[in-house]
Amino acid sequence: MKKNTQPLSLRVPEPTGRPGDTPDFSHIRMDAAGVMDRPEVSTAPHAMLDHAFGLIRVLDDEGKAVGPWNPRLDPETLRRGLKAMILTRAFDDRMHRAHRQGKTSFYMKCTGEEAIAVAQGMLLPREDMGFPTYRQQGLLIARGYPLVEMMNQIYSNAADPIKGRQLPIMYSSKDYGFFTISGNLGTQYPQAVGWAMGSAYRGDDKIAITWIGDGSTAESDFHSALTFAAVYRAPVILNIVNNQWAISSFM
Numbered sequence: 001m002k003k004n005t006q007p008l009s010l011r012v013p014e015p016t017g018r019p020g021d022t023p024d025f026s027h028i029r030m031d032a033a034g035v036m037d038r039p040e041v042s043t044a045p046h047a048m049l050d051h052a053f054g055l056i057r058v059l060d061d062e063g064k065a066v067g068p069w070n071p072r073l074d075p076e077t078l079r080r081g082l083k084a085m086i087l088t089r090a091f092d093d094r095m096h097r098a099h100r101q102g103k104t105s106f107y108m109k110c111t112g113e114e115a116i117a118v119a120q121g122m123l124l125p126r127e128d129m130g131f132p133t134y135r136q137q138g139l140l141i142a143r144g145y146p147l148v149e150m151m152n153q154i155y156s157n158a159a160d161p162i163k164g165r166q167l168p169i170m171y172s173s174k175d176y177g178f179f180t181i182s183g184n185l186g187t188q189y190p191q192a193v194g195w196a197m198g199s200a201y202r203g204d205d206k207i208a209i210t211w212i213g214d215g216s217t218a219e220s221d222f223h224s225a226l227t228f229a230a231v232y233r234a235p236v237i238l239n240i241v242n243n244q245w246a247i248s249s250f251m
Contacts, residue, residue, distance in 0.1 A: 015244075033060035034067020081122060081142075085114040088138040091147060095154055104154050106168045110135040116241055118142040120209060126177040131192035131210035134169050134181055135241070143176045185247070186212060186219030189238065193225045196236035209237040215246020 016024060036056045039048050058069045065071065073081075092109050099107035110117070113135050121130070121142030130139050140150060152159040154168045162172050162180075172180035179195070182188050192210035199206045212222060217240060229236055 029055075031055045031057060033057040034069070036067070036069070038068035077122075081115075081118055084118045084122070084138060084142040087147075088114045088118060088141050091141065091150070092137065095151070098154075104156070104168050107154065108134040108169055110137050113241060113243060114138045116211070116239070120237075120239075124177070124207075124209060126175065128207050128209060129177050129179050129192075129195055131179045131188040131195070131208060132181060133185075133188065133211050133213060133216075133241075135213070135243075136211055137169075137171075140171060140173065140176055140178055143178075145173060145176045145178070149173075185216040186221035188212070189225035190221050190228065192236050192238075193229045193232075193234045196234040197228070197232055200232075200235055207235040207237065209239070211239040211241055213245065214240060214242045218246075 016027070031054050034057070036051065036054055039051075056069055058065050058067065058071075060066050088110065092111060092114075095104070095107050096109050098104055115138075117132070117136040117138030118141070121139040124130075126143055130136065132139055137150070141147070149159075149161055150171060153161060153166070153171055156164045156168055166172065166180065167183060170181035170183060171178060179188070179191065182191065188210050189212055192208040196208035199208070216222065225238070228234065229238065
């Protein structure tokens with residue numbers, strides 16, 4: 001008797017490019033800058049469904065902010081943001097070279113992700129607690145944390161403010177709204193949601209903010225955090241940084 005079944009196949013996804021290749025985004029539908037509307041804060045989620053399938057572009061092809069999402073920042077604010085991003089890039093490069101020279105055991109760069117942390121660090125006060133990955137150095141720098149203190153921790157020397165209790169780049173500073181970095185990927189997400197729930201339970205006015213890379217969204221912690229944040233309506237900002245990496249694997 002002939003079996004009425006089809007042979008199975010396994011899909012093994014491959015990245016569209018490799019490190020060093022010229023990026024190709026021709027398969028992505030790119031909305032023009034400024035065409036996506038900006039809903040009011042009180043807008044119901046179902047009314048914003050189209051935003052999940054579109055792309056909110058603030059900068060046009062000439063690098064100018066246009067449309068309803070244009071923050072219309074004054075020149076001084078733009079200069080402060082640019083200074084913090086340049087300082088973050090310079091710090092990043094210097095510490096990366098120190099690691100390559102064997103002066104420290106561990107360092108992770110944030111090249112290309114400076115604006116993600118700097119902008120939010122400038123916008124939110126220090127009392128709002130950040131739960132970063134190891135690529136949000138810009139959060140501390142934007143909030144004026146001393147670079148020497150950051151380097152002391154990287155070198156794990158006698159002046160290390162947390163006395164070697166963490167790996168070199170896992171900074172911690174309650175006064176600057178920078179929660180101790182967790183080494184396990186994705187764990188900062190439920191930590192941020194729990195902190196936000198606690199803040200709301202106390203009747204406080206402080207919110208939490210957290211970041212995660214697109215690779216770490218495969219962790220169960222990510223999905224648990226989304227569930228608790230949605231069910232309890234926790235006052236937390238959840239960022240997904242699409243850097244196309246998962247640790248050392250290009251996606």
